[in-house]
Amino acid sequence: MKYRDTHAGDVRAADVGRTVLMAGWTARIRDQGGVVFVDLRDASGVVQVVIDPEVVPEAVALKREFCVSVRGEVARRPAGSENFELPTGDVEVVVSELTVLSPSRALPFQLDERTDVDELVRLKYRYLDMRRPRVAANIRARSVAVAAMRRTLHEAGFLEIETPTLIKSTPEGARDVLVPSRLQLGDFYALPQSPQLFKQLLMVGGVERYFQIARCYRDEDFRADRQLEFTQLDVEGSFWDQEDVLATIESVVVAVVQDVRGVGLAAPFPRLTYREAMDRYGTDKPDLRFGMEIADLTALFADTGFKAFSGAIAGGGVVRGLNIGRQDMSRSGLDALVDDAKAAGAGGLVWMVVEDDGGVRSPVAKFLSAEELEGVTTTLSASPGDHVLIVADRSRVAAEVLGRFRVRFGSPPGHDELNFLWVVDFPVFEETTTGELVAAHHPFTAPVDVEEMGISPATAISRAYDLVLNGAELGSGSVRIHDAATQRKVFEILGINPEEAERRFGWFVEALGYGTPPHAGFAIGIARLVSILQGEPNIREVIPFPKTQTGVDPLTGSPSPVEDHQLAELGIDLLPEVRAARLAGEHTGGSAPEGDPQGGA
């Protein structure tokens, strides 16, 4: 059976007089008694079809979201009855034949977008949710974005290569998602956190340019921009240095933005070093759609008598200030900021308000000299009404606290503006709160200077870089280590002893010993990029079937218990308390409405 020869959204005045066969959904029905208007929607759009119930009696039984096929003649709408909101609004299709391909039950929520429907309900009925313009547009945009990525990279000579998704667990960084092996009883695969080591092996193998739309898995807690499983554009190139990577990624991003937004981006993108980003914006992913820079006041307070400041400076710390502009804040509101700063790890926070006469109101004003107060307002360009926040602490703490206030009080414009930015020169390692060194990017990142890394690892700079868009980290990459000796050195600094390094990464380090080309690469979070381009507040909106914050899929009910024989085959025995909890029905997930969602007669 032929269902259609014309798409609803494509019907135009030029088609008047043609007989068309269309198929789609009855988005809206306006039954006038003697004539029935139906908005027929398919993936291409909407067209109004007109039905005379005496000619087509089935029309009387139509409800919303029936899947139907109609045959009819395209006609110009009577003068005055055009709908100029619709691309098809000057025509309509006069139906001669209507087939209900599939009726619909009453809907659990309305598909118009007048109100925000609870997300849990949307996810439980995601197949209906994606009939709505919002998710439908996001799914399309994502496809357009991925197509632009593939096209750009194929044209530049890259090979698209799949790497395994059942791989060796090399725990470090994120928690692995584990999969038990039946054939190797008691052993486990891990799902990849990224294809990192496989793409490096591809470089060893002589694949000089690789990319993949790669599914990745990290078993950490969810956020608006983080899911258990996600997709990255993963890219790697041999005989590449940092500049080759940045240029290639820029060309991909420019193509994506052109195709998704219809906007040409200027490249190359601006760059900041990690150090600059931290000092001026208090974060390694600054949103540069607005200014509000953090200023260093350490020199100004070098000889201050105010102990909170002098103490911090004497301890090797800094004094930094942020002008958050005019604010309507009460004394208690300002004091609440002090608590927020403490919660974020600072010893304290000093606030100042510039008075109309240029004087400064602050709980600590009496401890500061006139020159110091003057210096603050001058350095921060604070004018009457402006509120100033000052933190004296270790450099990292001051940056982080003020960086958060900057984001909180800064006012970025709408999502129309796209501010891409490279942050380069990340450190090789960062120190944990317990003083251990961990890889800032990952342990396969090349240092700028291997000797220097050996001497003072804590301050060594790497050849790692991040791509930032509107204050969000879109992705990161690095020049990789391509010799076994440097790789072993990094493992050593990370406190991984040679035996452990051999057990976990021996297979990889061995590969580096066979003429590995210098190589470098990058990975971009696709949902993050598309969600920002689409102006969405979270990545679930651009994921067709996302999970909730507790890792549950409300539609299918996964994860779910499995049969005992399945566990037995895998040699798995649930803890008695886990088994009891399951039997008691705890954590069964999902409280969305069950059964007939409509009630009614």
Next chain:
RNA sequence: GGGGGCGUGGUGAAGUCAGGAGUUCACGCCGGCCUGUCAAGCCGGAGGUCGCGGGUUCAAAUCCCGUCGUCCCCGCCA
């Protein structure tokens, strides 16, 4: 692991602070009318264990305790 917001017919909301009969509004749903509507309109109707459990009270959607779900955030995310 921690902090915060939310949970009221199918959907969205008001009611909760300050206890007094499941009250209200919009949409949807069901039935009827209607030949130019397009968020159609008009008339009529059905539909709720106020997430769940316990407590206080003469009386709980409302106050208290616990719990579940969901969202945002901190930790975590090499």
